[in-house]
Amino acid sequence: MIIRKEEVWLLLQPCHVLRMCLCICLDPFAFWLCSPLLELQLKPRHQPYKLCRQWQDLLYRFTEASEDDISQDEPYIQYRRNVFYPKSKELQIEDETVLRLLYEEARSNVLSGRYPCDPEHWAGLGALSLALEEGAGLDSQQATAKIREKKLSSFVPAHVAMGSGGFFSTLRGKSSRQAELEQKLSEEYRKISTSTGTSAEPRQLLHQYLSMCHILPYYGCAFFCGEIDKPVQGILQRGKRKAVSVGICLDGVYVMDVKEKHVLLGLCFSELSWDHSYPEEEGDSHILWLEFDGEEDGTPVNKLLKIYSKQAELMSGFIEFCVELKSASEGGVAAETGSEAGVSQERAVPEASTRNGRGGRRGMLQRQSSVVCSRIHSLNTISYVDNGEHIQCWGKKNPKERFLAFVFVFQVKKSNA
Template sequence: MEGDNCSFPPDLSDDHSQRGSVASSATLSRAQDVLVYLFGESAVHLSVEGLGSVSVQELGRSVREALQIPESAPDAFAFWLCSPLLELQLKVRHQPYKLCRQWQDLLYRFTDASEDDISQGSSAHTRGLSAWTEWVELSAASVLHSELRDFYEPYLQYRRNVFYPKSKELQIKDEAVLRLLYEEARSNILSGRYPCDPEHWAGLGALSLALEEGPGLDSQQITTKIREKKLPSFVPAHVAMGSGGFFSTLRGKSSRQAELEQKLSEEYGKISKSTGSSLEPQQLLHQYLSMCHTLPYYGCAFFCGEIDKPAQGILQRGKRKAVSVGICLDGVYVMDVKEKHVLLGLRFSELSWDHSRPEEEGDSHILWLEFDGEEDGTPVNKLLKIYSKQAELMSGFIEFCVELMSTSEGGAANEPGVPQEPTGQEAGTRNGRGGRRGMLQRQGSVVCSRVHSLNTISYVDNGKEIKRLKPKRAASFFARQATAPTYSAVNTESLEQG
């Protein structure tokens, strides 16, 4: 799969930038030291000639050679330009140095950072560019320490390709490649970017312990190792810290720590009993990734946004909740940043979407997600508004994924022995909704959607037009096509007033 064909991130001019160059062409033509970050607090040091014009494709060959990544898995990883405000996967033809020069422009366009804050970060931005053109003599530990990265300064990272299918991961045999995938997945689990239930994080934490210390420890050794490395090395930070509420304080930190240690010890014991001490690291890595694959948002690209909070009286109107929006080849997932759980998860066959730009000063970029739901037993259409300056990126990414999946499904449908999904009236009969898409169910797991907690706009189809339920106001804002395509866009011209 070629990154050139992807509309995410948007194309930027490689020849023009509003930022001046910080290095002469003579300087850039000489061999320069470059630092490429990896997950797991490590990095690859490269010496690159012609840094100002080197492409991702050329840089990729050097990194794969340094990491000894086999030619059988060249598409598993990609280069990303990252900062706490923005993460972008680069295409193979992009030139990282030139995109680094444009980083402030990207922050203006796709983040809510103020112009003053971005401008004040210009000196740090210049330092970031200088890091591409001269090697600063610092110890490896201090270079890799995340606190040294400026909030507005991008760094180059080599990590999982968002378009790499999960099915191909488990076919990988090379331990070095599996280790890179493991470190990234582990980082996302521990940071809470991948919400998971206790049975998941306990099992994953036990596998991490087995990978680091081997599967043959007794119960006393397990407790000792956990205390040496600290709980946040094995369970998500918000789990290790607890809710911080009144009852949590009464119970005491030591009691909670003992409970988590016991849970990890039990899960570790299951691994030892089922495999003994003969389990190879490659098998443990496969087990870890397989468990992560049960999380539907594994491998997503993540975007920042906000949604409206449900109204709870006159004084509670107009407030918003910070969300993280994950998009991958499987669908779209909206997650509560604070509570670390999924608010809405939709496969592409379950949604329609659109992106609207602000028409007046003070308006927001909005990503609209439309899906099927229920109000008092009546099937309705629901619309969720996600406010984000990255809505354009999200919309383009969804469109590309849908087209990519449609192409893949079309090829698979022509293969002998591959069952085809029912369409049209046949599909409607099977799900009992007259052609409507599958309705989301309310469930307790952090992985499942919490549609009841969303502030959505609800509509109902009366056979002639689509009407909004509350308030009772007829509005033909969008219409479904009789042929039921794989996806459709939502017409949002009049909805922003609702």
């Protein structure tokens, strides 16, 4: 979206007025103020111009960027997917222009690695992109030729197209890997041609692409930057941290490894408790605490994951808003039905809330090989057991970290009282 100089006055208007003036009152989308350092979805009452004037203050508050980076950073306005728009409504959209906008955003997130995908997933999505650009009527040779012409990075995530590198990758040869990826895309493209026909309409392919993206639990998330402790494997590794991306949406919270492009922890709201803490001393970090159920030597325990981030306050508030919004929407569905199903759902909501947000036992999370599934074994967490009389805590030898863990646990207990 480009705003001409004579239309700059629009930026002084609240977002809901700006949408009406530009005739783009589409529910699936919202205005975002973005830069390489920070991304914020604007509320209807926000005035983009005023936030742009306050951008440096926001960067100092919510990022670890240097003064030089902050002074040179300039935000820009994007019109992109609304985090609070339900995925179920997307597939009801028939307007091809709207579907195309959703597709372009999803495709960008897949190719950049923001949405981690398994091989069969990114191959299917890449083949659909080829079908949308070139039609579904190409034969195998034509499809391979188009893939080579446009380059693999146009159809598969960047880290997949480049490869992991290393000694064995060098021995195997870049051309061999490229030929394998091209063949995989060509095979997936042939499956699409067979299932949809050579004259498939773009709208049908766009729906199919978005449907595949909906399988990814973090589709449509707002993303935040942070770090977590690396597991201690020796004296030399103590104090090291790993960069993570934290995705939050109406379905839950997802912590992803920025380098390895896979999920470290994925939790529905009914599976977690959360809080955030401010720095107590100079040099300390803002922390988002996530509590979930796990296991320690065969014993069920509560686990605490610390996410260091200046955006911890933003993340905590965002989680709380999503939980309230989800609870309100579920309550509204139950009220509309007025049937036994509605009554049973109303009874289920309080039960879910006792497991949600502030304590209670939850179902165990299972480790799986897919990039989408949690890797709890690779997390450096604090584990504790609360038997009602005292708390047994282990996993951290630092007295200060143990104390912070106890503070979080007692806050949870107090809020449940």
